[in-house]
Amino acid sequence: MPSPRSFTDGISIGVLTRLFDRGLVDEVLAETGRREKRSRLLPARVVVYYVLALCLFFGDGYEEVMRKLVNGLRFLGTWRPGWQVPSTSA
Secondary structure, rough: OOOOHHHHHHHOOHHHHOOOOOHHHHHHHHOOOOOOOOOOOOHHHHHHHHHHHHOOOOOOHHHHHHHHHHHHHOOOOOOOOOOOOOOOOO
């Protein structure tokens, strides 16, 4: 018998990027003064999507949520191919 799926199993990261368009996220970051001042491994926009994903996938560990987020962004063609998920110690 297959294991029951949770509601969030059917939600892809693409849903986040459709609901919270990149332009909207950038606008909010600019308005709140939270844009990054230097180029970072995790740009402020990605951190916003990550926090939203942490809420959606609250039963998963941080690394697994980041993996889901990055895989979703890679699928959309908006992520660097060589990037690695940070380890817990990072």
